[in-house]
Amino acid sequence: MMGEQTAPSKATFRIWRGNAEGGSFKDYSTEVSPGMVVLDAVHLIQAQQAPDLAARWNCKAGKCGSCSAEINGSPRLMCMTRLNALPLTRPITIEPMKAFPRIKDLVTDVSWNYEVKKRIPEFKPRPPDGPNGEWRMSQEDVDRVQEFRKCIECFLCQDVCHVLRDHRLHSEFAGPRHFVFTAALELHPLDSVDRTEAVRQTQGVGYCNITKCCTNVCPENITITDNAIIPLKERVVDRYYDPLYKLFRIFKK
């Protein structure tokens, strides 16, 4: 059965409070009980001490990707971070993601992600295989894409990516989430669109220097760098830097 928690019955949460103009950390001490996650503590603090504390959440089961934040400095889902995995003798810091503009407290403006996605050429299937609009695909082919389609759009990979977080290259670089998205489309057994040019030009895949920070924070354990970004980089290299392909393209024109 459930391992009993040896943690103290009270813990301190150091939560960033503020808005786009600025803010500071504020300490809240609250009761903790067995099995609690960080999001539970945030809810308790809202209900008892800070009713106007801003935090996004929805499913509370790691399925929707709404409650992303930085807990003791690491990008995590608040709903899937158990308190017994944290050192409760010290204050637990909770702060908003850093790669996006702040709105209020733990809530950031993630709308940029939605704009980037809209610019990626959409899925277009080959004609159906059967008269009733049906396609035939093997489970094996589907499985290759499923890893990417597990993504819950929590944007923690975007948050930790130094191209966005430190270099703020949001206008030139789509970020790990959108490479996963593009890889899913490119590997889709039915898709008929070529996005290699988009990956190179508008998504700026070249900026990624494969430090795998994104892979490390993914709550869905998607092997972002190895399985999505590197194959996309290879496609770009094959297309634009492979001499044979270059020749082929010249003749095609």
Add this chain to the structure above:
Amino acid sequence: MADYQTFEHDVLVIGAGGAGLRAAIEASALGVKVAVVSKSLLGKAHTVMAEGGIAAAMGNVDERDNWRVHFADTMRGGQYVNNWRMAEIHAKESPARVRELEAWGALFDRTKDGRILQRNFGGHRYPRLAHVGDRTGLEMIRTLQDHGIHRGIDFHMECTVLRILKDGDRVAGAFGYDRERGRFRLWKAKAIVLATGGIGRAYKITSNSWEYTGDGHSLAYHAGADLTEMEYVQFHPTGMIWPPSVAGILVTEGVRGEGGVLRNSQGRRFMFDDIPANYRAQTADTEEEGWRYTQGDKDARRPPELLTRDHVARCIVREIKEGRGSPHGGVFLDISWIKERIPDAAERIKRKLPSMYHQFKQLADIDITKEPMEVGPTTHYMMGGVMVDAETQMSSVPGLFAAGECAAGLHGANRLGGNSLSDLLVFGKRAGEYAAKYAKEVRAGSINRDEVDAVARWALGPFDRYASGNGEGPYQIQQDLQAMMQDLVGIVRREAEMQRALDEIAALWKRAHGAAVPGNREYNSGWHTALDLHNLLTVSELITLAALARKESRGAHFRDDFPSKDDARGLTNIIMRKGSDGRPELTVKPVAEMPAELKQIIAEMK
């Protein structure tokens, strides 16, 4: 005068889950100007939580399946108070809606010959649920989202609607606010589609997110629309119960579909002890037969764990009440036992139920491939809602449409698992289609500025009361309501308790009118909670009144004081609307007569 931004559209869709997105896509395909308003970010709506699959009689796994069987299963599950025409349309159209999702990029698990794989689920005679492991809802919402963003639809993310505005009898727009900055918005629209989901946050133990505060139910009711079947709240038999902070989180029925069994503290499979008469012919006689069914044996009948959700939930409650529960007050759900039957059990469980495996591992330190889970009932789904026309999904208010969980009719007294995702697609599409057609035929209505000003003043009340030092915080009011509904209008209902619930609701209304919050309008969770109370209390009151009026037990509605089904008097729909005195009015109508051919189908499938 209230300060607000104005937007103009032909069709306004409220809600961005499966039904809302499907409606918006359809309306937009018909060439009208469409906006979607959602309380959360795009792609986060509750549809994302759906696990098991989409019910559609495609017959890919068992060629005996067709719309007739699906129709009969849906009506039997709903105890024959369903809107038969909706059940018929749903059964006929869901296969096409699933294939359409595939055309938009959804990737379902496959059969050996490369078609869409279908799995067993409670109350469905044949394997019928198209699925992607146990994350079908994510696949569905992401597909609709990624398709929808390229269709020229305007998305208003993180906005709450407070009121449907009318011009005379018909819809003219909606008024609300954006959650980020707290600024008011007016959306003028010729037609509105409500797709706001359910009411789970009226209860303490629920699988539903904060969004499920009955907004669509309440908006429609206060706009004068008829609501029906409000007494039917589905308690899903298997929610997590331990540790306390995860209580209510859903454990998919897919666990039982894959061979998981329910046991009490004595190790007994108690579901074999009580099989309802109308399901006896379809239910396995032995554990052996039940196992063969879950493994695809077409000659075997389903194990009693896959009986309808209302029945399984009540059996679990009985075991707990009679002292045969698990240590934390539930029962055991065991999938790990299949290792006695198949060699690669752990791998199979992880592949078929990956989210369940991670959920228990991360949140409860339980490895479901090695040990049983502890589960108990959790408030899951609202069968009742806006009464709509089966073909068009229009409510009794011209121009106001509803689809998905906030609409009523398809599921009757109890919804079958898997029928909600197909409901969203089939009726989301129809709502969008007919809302667009309606919008093309009417002129825009005019907005009553005084009404807008009054709503704005009401919405800012919690700040005014705080400033003047009056009122109490909203969270405690919400928690008291949830605890009360759980205790008094829950799985097992009694006259006296529900009368008490009405008194408590009246007292809670008074407290809600006095709710006060500090801070400003920027992303203020307390303020949002204070405003949500209005909807939660509206639906709680309607549920209680309907449950009091139904003096029998049927489907999800179980009365301890009237424990039997009463087909002589109970084959009715309870219809509710806001009376001229502002109080709910109840009308009881016999269920509509079914055409002879559909009666015939039901008789054949008995």
